Amino acid sequence: MTKIMNYNVNEKGYYGEFGGAFIPEMLYPNVEELRQKYLEVMAEPEFLKEFNQLLKDYVGRPSPLYFAKRLSEKYNTKIYLKREDLNHTGAHKINNTIGQILMAKRLGKTRIIAETGAGQHGVATATVCALMGIECVVYMGEIDIARQAPNVARMKMLGAKVVPALSGSRTLKDATNEAIRDWINNPVDTHYIIGSAIGPHPYPDMVTRFQSIISEEIKWQLKEHENRENPDYVVACIGGGSNAAGTYYHFLHESDVNIIAVEAAGLGVDSGESAATSVLGKEGIIHGCKTLLMQTKDGQITEPYSISAGLDYPGVGPMHAHLAKTGRAEFMSITDEDAMKAGLELCKLEGIIPAIESSHALAIFEQKTFKPNDVVVVSLSGRGDKDLETYIKYFKL
Amino acid sequence: MNRINTKLQENKKLLSIYFTAGFPNLNDTVKIIQDLEKNGVDMIEIGLPFSDPLADGPTIQDSSTKALKNGMTTEVLFNQLKNIRESVNIPLIIMGYFNPMLQYGVDAFCKKCKDIGIDGLIIPDLPVDVYHDNYKEIFEKHGLINIFLITPQTPDERIRFIDSVSNGFIYMVSSASVTGSQSGFGDDQKEYFERISNMNLKNPQIVGFGIKDNATFNQATEYAKGAIIGSAFIKFLNDNSVENIDSFVKSIR
Numbered sequence: 001m002t003k004i005m006n007y008n009v010n011e012k013g014y015y016g017e018f019g020g021a022f023i024p025e026m027l028y029p030n031v032e033e034l035r036q037k038y039l040e041v042m043a044e045p046e047f048l049k050e051f052n053q054l055l056k057d058y059v060g061r062p063s064p065l066y067f068a069k070r071l072s073e074k075y076n077t078k079i080y081l082k083r084e085d086l087n088h089t090g091a092h093k094i095n096n097t098i099g100q101i102l103m104a105k106r107l108g109k110t111r112i113i114a115e116t117g118a119g120q121h122g123v124a125t126a127t128v129c130a131l132m133g134i135e136c137v138v139y140m141g142e143i144d145i146a147r148q149a150p151n152v153a154r155m156k157m158l159g160a161k162v163v164p165a166l167s168g169s170r171t172l173k174d175a176t177n178e179a180i181r182d183w184i185n186n187p188v189d190t191h192y193i194i195g196s197a198i199g200p201h202p203y204p205d206m207v208t209r210f211q212s213i214i215s216e217e218i219k220w221q222l223k224e225h226e227n228r229e230n231p232d233y234v235v236a237c238i239g240g241g242s243n244a245a246g247t248y249y250h251f252l253h254e255s256d257v258n259i260i261a262v263e264a265a266g267l268g269v270d271s272g273e274s275a276a277t278s279v280l281g282k283e284g285i286i287h288g289c290k291t292l293l294m295q296t297k298d299g300q301i302t303e304p305y306s307i308s309a310g311l312d313y314p315g316v317g318p319m320h321a322h323l324a325k326t327g328r329a330e331f332m333s334i335t336d337e338d339a340m341k342a343g344l345e346l347c348k349l350e351g352i353i354p355a356i357e358s359s360h361a362l363a364i365f366e367q368k369t370f371k372p373n374d375v376v377v378v379s380l381s382g383r384g385d386k387d388l389e390t391y392i393k394y395f396k397l
Numbered sequence: 398m399n400r401i402n403t404k405l406q407e408n409k410k411l412l413s414i415y416f417t418a419g420f421p422n423l424n425d426t427v428k429i430i431q432d433l434e435k436n437g438v439d440m441i442e443i444g445l446p447f448s449d450p451l452a453d454g455p456t457i458q459d460s461s462t463k464a465l466k467n468g469m470t471t472e473v474l475f476n477q478l479k480n481i482r483e484s485v486n487i488p489l490i491i492m493g494y495f496n497p498m499l500q501y502g503v504d505a506f507c508k509k510c511k512d513i514g515i516d517g518l519i520i521p522d523l524p525v526d527v528y529h530d531n532y533k534e535i536f537e538k539h540g541l542i543n544i545f546l547i548t549p550q551t552p553d554e555r556i557r558f559i560d561s562v563s564n565g566f567i568y569m570v571s572s573a574s575v576t577g578s579q580s581g582f583g584d585d586q587k588e589y590f591e592r593i594s595n596m597n598l599k600n601p602q603i604v605g606f607g608i609k610d611n612a613t614f615n616q617a618t619e620y621a622k623g624a625i626i627g628s629a630f631i632k633f634l635n636d637n638s639v640e641n642i643d644s645f646v647k648s649i650r
């Protein structure tokens with residue numbers, strides 16, 4: 001059973017000074033309806049039953065917590081991998097889309113929209129829409145459509161309409177803008193499934209709760225492996241931060257658990273081609289929430305860069321901004337090069353091809369030394385199939 | 398008295414025009430404002446361009462992108478406007494998204510507006526609740542009127558709240574849409590205009606979104622105090638020279 005904890009976002013939707021709902025009035029009725037109902041709906045026994053049933057029978061949960069023996073030997077510490085890559089559709093994204101499609105049904109919505117960068121969230125959304133027989137429109141930057149052709153094809157096969165975002169830089173942030181505009185234009189019948197722990201309140205909290213199944217499972221699985229519920233470290237990569245939010249959730253208040261957040265440094269934090277928001281960002285407003293955000297000194301949102309499309313976002317979720325500001329989480333940044341090496345290393349040592357996003361989390365072992373008895377749980381948020389072309393080009397395979 | 402309030406007391410239907418500062422050329426701002434006033438426009442909304450304008454359709458998005466490329470910034474706009482009150486008397490409103498104002502500093506931004514002679518602000522992504530709790534005092538200290546939007550979906554109770562927080566006019570969004578996305582008004586709009594009119598709000602209403610010509614201007618102002626034109630004017634500037642602003646204004650009324 002997914003236990004719904006009443007955690008850290010306050011009544012006004014803030015994590016410390018971050019969060020809130022900075023939305024045009026046109027979105028107010030939809031966001032307000034969601035705010036009033038989401039906790040109530042998520043606590044309904046029937047909702048929980050359906051959600052957990054689908055996670056088990058359709059997604060394939062629980063995902064294994066795997067002791068990575070050879071990787072552990074190499075770095076002389078105890079490394080566990082939370083295998084979100086083994087979920088249906090290949091990443092953690094489906095946990096949230098299952099939750100939100102059930103939410104949308106209970107709100108009486110008959111049309112779903114979503115944004116996607118690399119296409120993983122788009123595929124996860126198209127999948128649950130097919131499952132429920134609901135119309136699905138996915139916004140995707142024109143540039144991303146060109147470089148993520150297999151995921152575009154997947155979405156189409158699943159019956160979704162993929163609409164190119166032609167504005168701005170034509171990538172994830174613009175796809176998000178277009179999805180928001182669609183929602184403004186269709187205020188009655190449509191639910192917007194945001195894919196990350198971002199957006200106006202209650203989205204960051206709702207997405208986090210749907211993803212919190214990750215840390216809930218880690219607790220009992222670690223008990224079986226190590227006879228303890230709490231690891232010494234939990235590690236996850238952060239773009240907007242949904243897999244990280246789910247990985248941390250049940251450990252946020254456990255002071256003996258260290259939290260590590262891994263951002264994409266791109267070509268290097270100071271190179272001008274980076275997505276390390278905690279270092280390069282400043283408090284600001286993006287897509288309806290106040291958070292840390294990469295921007296010009298004039299307040300224009302800038303374009304991030306990472307080899308990994310899933311980390312290529314100019315902000316982080318407000319919960320993570322709060323974790324960074326308060327020092328609850330240690331933020332590290334990993335370059336393209338180090339992430340790619342770590343990805344290939346996991347292939348060779350453990351027989352697992354990781355998503356490049358997840359490879360960033362794996363790369364910290366070259367930067368940080370852990371004690372031999374430390375238990376380090378790393379979220380392996382997705383599988384690398386979608387990244388084959390990037391791996392092929394990068395390593396000239 | 399704030400110029401907006403004075404203007405609202407005039408016994409006529411008001412025509413307000415929006416344009417994006419820095420478009421089509423970086424230094425067109427002052428000329429556009431002067432020409433609009435000269436041709437009888439009652440009020441002007443000066444758009445401070447933003448990289449991610451969520452509530453705007455493609456026309457205003459494109460003009461914003463071009464304006465930013467042309468080099469428009471908050472500081473540049475303030476510099477262009479610093480002597481504007483030597484030549485222009487009608488109310489001037491800055492319309493922009495909240496993040497650039499937040500980065501400038503809300504108090505500093507408001508102070509600068511006051512010094513220049515800006516009368517009000519429209520900030521689509523600063524909700525009335527957040528304004529009321531955090532920024533109202535700052536705006537009022539500098540004598541600025543903040544203008545809020547309502548839509549056909551805004552609940553009556555919230556409209557009453559917006560009315561109580563407002564001290565100028567209410568920006569009535571004609572239909573559920575981003576800017577520049579519809580053609581003409583139907584029965585739904587008429588019903589909505591009538592419903593709002595019957596609420597007897599203390600603030601007059603000015604209709605925006607979907608007004609582009611004489612017919613839509615007349616429809617919108619049948620119940621409301623005035624109407625705002627944005628995308629249609631940007632399109633005009635895109636296709637014509639800034640020298641021909643008079644022909645655009647004359648086509649509206």
